[in-house]
Amino acid sequence: MTIMHCKGYEAVVEYDEDAELFHGEVIDMRDVVTFQGRSVDELKKAFSDSIDDYLVFCAERGEEPEKPYSGQFVVRVEPVLHRAVVSAAKRAGISLNKWVARTLERATI
Structure with a gap:
């Protein structure tokens, strides 16, 4: 494939x-x-x-074509993990969104 x-x-x-x-x-x-x-x-x-x-x-x-991806998704995690990633983002000096995006990007390379 x-x-x-x-x-x-x-x-x-x-x-x-x-x-x-x-x-x-x-x-x-x-x-x-x-x-x-x-x-x-x-x-x-x-x-x-x-x-x-x-x-x-x-x-x-008269319909909108489906877009492959909107760029948004919801992830549900345990509160302990949520706190840990917010803390990691603050230590990195960036927003939670940017921290998650960078982390996901590194994981997919």
Whole structure:
């Protein structure tokens, strides 16, 4: 499985050896957006075209397209951990939000 990115959207791609065809699907959204191609260039173009078609479809229906991520999420933790991360952020001289974002970024690299 491979991950591709286009216009802020992310897709997983798999290769069907029997059909000699790459199949992709945009992930992390309720709407279904798929694409396929026989070469990498064809696959990239199909991904871009599928995103464009999705955006046009949403506009025609007067709907907001799903955004891959809003940049916000809620995390529930035990009060002891909450106190510890607030303390760590204060010691670092930054906001809790910035401390959490930096910590998550380091953890994902």
